[in-house]
Amino acid sequence: xxxxxxxxxxxxxxxxxxxxxxxxxxxxxxxxxxxxxxxxxxxxxxxxxxxxxxxxxxxxxxxxxxxxxxxxxxxxxxxxxxxxxxxxxxxxxxxxxxxxxxxxxxxxxxxxxxxxxxxxxxxxxxxxxxxxxxxxxxxxxxxxxxxxxxxxxxxxxxxxxxxxxxxxxxxxxxxxxxxxxxxxxxxxxxxxxxxxxxxxxxxxxxxxxxxxxxxxxxxxxxxxxxxxxxxxxxxxxxxxxxxxxxxx
Amino acid sequence: xxxxxxxxxxxxxxxxxxxxxxxxxxxxxxxxxxxxxxxxxxxxxxxxxxxxxxxxxxxxxxxxxxxxxxxxxxxxxxxxxxxxxxxxxxxxxxxxxxxxxxxxxxxxxxxxxxxxxxxxxxxxxxxxxxxxxxxxxxxxxxxxxxxxxxxxxxxxxxxxxxxxxxxxxxxxxxxxxxxxxxxxxxxxxxxxxxxxxxxxxxxxxxxxxxxxxxxxxxxxxxxxxxxxxxxxxxxxxxxxxxxxxxxxxxxxxxxxxxxxxxxxxxxxxxxxxxxxxxxxxxxxxxxxxxxxxxxxxxxxxxxxxxxxxxxxxxxxxxxxxxxxxxxxxxxxxxxxxxxxxxxxxxxxxxxxxxxxxxxxxxxxxxxxxxxxxxxxxxxxxxxxxxxxxxxxxxx
Amino acid sequence: xxxxxxxxxxxxxxxxxxxxxxxxxxxxxxxxxxxxxxxxxxxxxxxxxxxxxxxxxxxxxxxxxxxxxxxxxxxxxxxxxxxxxxxxxxxxxxxxxxxxxxxxxxxxxxxxxxxxxxxxxxxxxxxxxxxxxxxxxxxxxxxxxxxxxxxxxxxxxxxxxxxxxxxxxxxxxxxxxxxxx
Numbered sequence: 040x041x042x043x044x045x046x047x048x049x050x051x052x053x054x055x056x057x058x059x060x061x062x063x064x065x066x067x068x069x070x071x072x073x074x075x076x077x078x079x080x081x082x083x084x085x086x087x088x089x090x091x092x093x094x095x096x097x098x099x100x101x102x103x104x105x106x107x108x109x110x111x112x113x114x115x116x117x118x119x120x121x122x123x124x125x126x127x128x129x130x131x132x133x134x135x136x137x138x139x140x141x142x143x144x145x146x147x148x149x150x151x152x153x154x155x156x157x158x159x160x161x162x163x164x165x166x167x168x169x170x171x172x173x174x175x176x177x178x179x180x181x182x183x184x185x186x187x188x189x190x191x192x193x194x195x196x197x198x199x200x201x202x203x204x205x206x207x208x209x210x211x212x213x214x215x216x217x218x219x220x221x222x223x224x225x226x227x228x229x230x231x232x233x234x235x236x237x238x239x240x241x242x243x244x245x246x247x248x249x250x251x252x253x254x255x256x257x258x259x260x261x262x263x264x265x266x267x268x269x270x271x272x273x274x275x276x277x278x279x280x281x282x283x284x285x286x287x
Numbered sequence: 288x289x290x291x292x293x294x295x296x297x298x299x300x301x302x303x304x305x306x307x308x309x310x311x312x313x314x315x316x317x318x319x320x321x322x323x324x325x326x327x328x329x330x331x332x333x334x335x336x337x338x339x340x341x342x343x344x345x346x347x348x349x350x351x352x353x354x355x356x357x358x359x360x361x362x363x364x365x366x367x368x369x370x371x372x373x374x375x376x377x378x379x380x381x382x383x384x385x386x387x388x389x390x391x392x393x394x395x396x397x398x399x400x401x402x403x404x405x406x407x408x409x410x411x412x413x414x415x416x417x418x419x420x421x422x423x424x425x426x427x428x429x430x431x432x433x434x435x436x437x438x439x440x441x442x443x444x445x446x447x448x449x450x451x452x453x454x455x456x457x458x459x460x461x462x463x464x465x466x467x468x469x470x471x472x473x474x475x476x477x478x479x480x481x482x483x484x485x486x487x488x489x490x491x492x493x494x495x496x497x498x499x500x501x502x503x504x505x506x507x508x509x510x511x512x513x514x515x516x517x518x519x520x521x522x523x524x525x526x527x528x529x530x531x532x533x534x535x536x537x538x539x540x541x542x543x544x545x546x547x548x549x550x551x552x553x554x555x556x557x558x559x560x561x562x563x564x565x566x567x568x569x570x571x572x573x574x575x576x577x578x579x580x581x582x583x584x585x586x587x588x589x590x591x592x593x594x595x596x597x598x599x600x601x602x603x604x605x606x607x608x609x610x611x612x613x614x615x616x617x618x619x620x621x622x623x624x625x626x627x628x629x630x631x632x633x634x635x636x637x638x639x640x641x642x643x644x645x646x647x648x649x650x651x652x653x654x655x656x657x658x659x660x661x662x663x664x665x666x667x668x669x670x671x672x673x674x675x676x677x678x679x680x681x682x
Numbered sequence: 683x684x685x686x687x688x689x690x691x692x693x694x695x696x697x698x699x700x701x702x703x704x705x706x707x708x709x710x711x712x713x714x715x716x717x718x719x720x721x722x723x724x725x726x727x728x729x730x731x732x733x734x735x736x737x738x739x740x741x742x743x744x745x746x747x748x749x750x751x752x753x754x755x756x757x758x759x760x761x762x763x764x765x766x767x768x769x770x771x772x773x774x775x776x777x778x779x780x781x782x783x784x785x786x787x788x789x790x791x792x793x794x795x796x797x798x799x800x801x802x803x804x805x806x807x808x809x810x811x812x813x814x815x816x817x818x819x820x821x822x823x824x825x826x827x828x829x830x831x832x833x834x835x836x837x838x839x840x841x842x843x844x845x846x847x848x849x850x851x852x853x854x855x856x857x858x859x860x861x862x863x
Contacts, residue, residue: 135614
């Protein structure tokens with residue numbers, strides 16, 4: 040996690056090799072900095088399909104993320120899953136594990152059933168979109184809580200665009216709607232989900248809104264044309280600027 | 288969602304009483320010979336507390352299956368947040384759970400402060416606790432009133448709204464708004480308490496326990512109330528945890544999980560209070576838990592008013608808020624349950640990703656589990672007992 | 683948590699008498715009626731949490747609006763000169779989460795005593811009250827205490843165009859209709 044990476048402008052070709060499982064794993068900091076370059080500068084931002092030139096790198100601040108050291112439980116997970124755990128860091132005291140997609144479900148089952156850990160509650164399941172990370176565009180973020188131990192852990196599983204993620208709704212029933220929402224907002228498919236439908240948006244809505252390429256001001260699309268009828272309304276123009284008391 | 292509008296009326300004998308009390312024989316295989324009927328409850332239904340559409344599959348009066356259709360109030364707050372600066376997002380949080388706006392503000396503001404590493408002045412923390420607990424009382428009172436009127440106790444609604452009105456007046460004098468408060472800023476509060484604030488809150492807290500006794504006179508041993516709530520929607524503790532329930536719904540099942548004690552935030556470690564727990568996990572227990580929580584909130588507010596420190600209410604926060612690169616999850620105990628914010632910062636003035644962990648949305652998921660096997664009329668009671676606000680369910 | 687009491691088995695004599703005399707019904711009605719007779723003689727006064735009547739007779743009676751209430755926007759004028767306090771810095775428009783403020787300005791030479799300064803001068807100010815969510819962020823961003831959210835709350839108009847408040851309207855404030863009995 041060198042600081043030099045922070046100021047590197049994003050590779051325009053987008054073919055930066057992803058060396059997971061080795062020490063050369065791209066740190067989340069560098070990837071986030073690259074992502075910021077694509078965010079348009081004006082507040083009401085305009086179309087995101089045109090990449091603006093990278094702004095000046097953010098001022099160097101001491102990193103709030105560090106490797107987890109000296110936690111026997113995390114060490115045990117690392118031992119059990121080996122190279123599948125590509126990252127084990129903590130941010131502000133919150134532990135984050137990044138796991139390969141192949142062993143994501145296995146890790147979740149382990150965390151749920153492990154006698155010492157007992158992560159029996161799935162607090163939240165969501166995702167984030169990183170268009171610059173080629174091959175790992177999406178990241179499913181799972182927040183777990185252990186009621187006996189009063190402990191939280193965050194699991195991240197990187198996914199490529201279009202790749203399906205194993206569903207954890209068989210382990211935690213509460214993850215059902217969260218996965219449906221993640222599918223609705225990001226278009227991530229969950230393998231083994233009992234009822235994967237859109238939940239907040241209409242069934243035939245085009246696109247997935249929380250993807251970065253989805254524009255924010257996107258009102259008059261084909262869906263609204265199809266479903267909402269516009270009518271000319273005749274209104275009484277004599278009522279414009281008439282105060283209530285003056286009205287006869 | 289393919290729900291065929293079929294008007295099939297079940298009748299196992301194949302007999303239907305006609306309008307003139309004549310027995311009409313229906314041939315098997317016709318319209319009336321069906322086992323199940325699908326009906327819609329909502330989106331415009333007074334007891335769904337907003338635009339919630341519940342699709343019920345009924346066998347007679349018994350619910351066989353249930354599906355919730357939500358999203359009518361979806362405004363895309365998470366998407367808007369990616370295009371607004373950190374300070375701009377706070378007013379949007381008021382509009383999630385709009386009957387507990389102050390609690391929502393505390394969650395978001397606390398998350399950004401944690402990411403920034405800002406130390407909030409102690410006076411601000413105390414005032415935040417007072418306002419948040421008042422908001423919890425207001426939210427529970429609104430819940431009590433609407434839940435009671437759903438079940439048929441009309442009087443309680445008017446009484447609960449009367450007490451809530453007092454809290455809203457205190458809010459209006461302190462914050463400047465009654466409902467969509469925008470109470471807290473990143474780093475503290477915008478306004479300090481006004482001179483009569485202490486007296487107003489104490490006056491209100493003096494009358495409130497008597498008023499709660501009044502509600503309990505009306506409800507606790509009420510025959511109709513008991514038969515509508517006792518034994519309805521029983522949820523064992525392990526199932527409640529597995530369904531990710533939080534808040535009074537979880538504590539009604541006897542799970543001691545309250546973030547104010549489990550992972551304390553703000554000034555909560557300095558106060559002495561208890562976590563009321565239910566035993567049976569039914570609708571009546573959840574009612575008792577909420578009533579007991581109001582009493583505990585009174586205790587917290589009294590302690591906070593007694594120990595209210597002097598000093599500034601705003602920490603030194605840079606005008607342009609630029610958190611360091613990183614991410615944070617911060618959650619508080621809102622009246623509905625655990626409301627959380629997951630913020631990913633890329634070092635710019637806008638969050639890269641903001642995820643709201645909505646308690647009402649996740650609790651509503653349990654409606655299917657709770658309702659199956661109960662009668663249609665109990666679905667109304669069960670929607671009430673989960674305490675949903677559609678602004679937060681749909682975001 | 684008190685366990686739920688259910689009457690199973692034989693009732694005691696007291697319970698039978700209570701049931702016969704409809705004790706529970708009258709207990710409930712007592713709570714209701716204790717307010718009804720108080721409403722006959724009690725006067726409604728603001729700030730008393732123990733009052734019996736809560737209904738405000740709006741519009742005959744103006745509601746009590748707090749000092750910090752965030753209502754209709756206003757552009758304050760300098761009380762001495764009558765000039766606007768706005769320096770057209772555009773901070774309110776930048777702070778607004780819903781983009782409801784538009785500040786129009788030109789750079790102009792302004793004579794201040796002997797010196798001639800080139801300054802930004804406010805020309806137009808448009809405030810869209812239909813989009814505003816009254817969060818007070820614009821007022822907090824204002825460096826000269828010019829833009830302020832006031833205690834006026836009657837913002838309903840008959841036509842959408844009435845929601846676009848121009849500079850004149852913001853400086854003058856809306857005039858109320860006074861209601862009389």
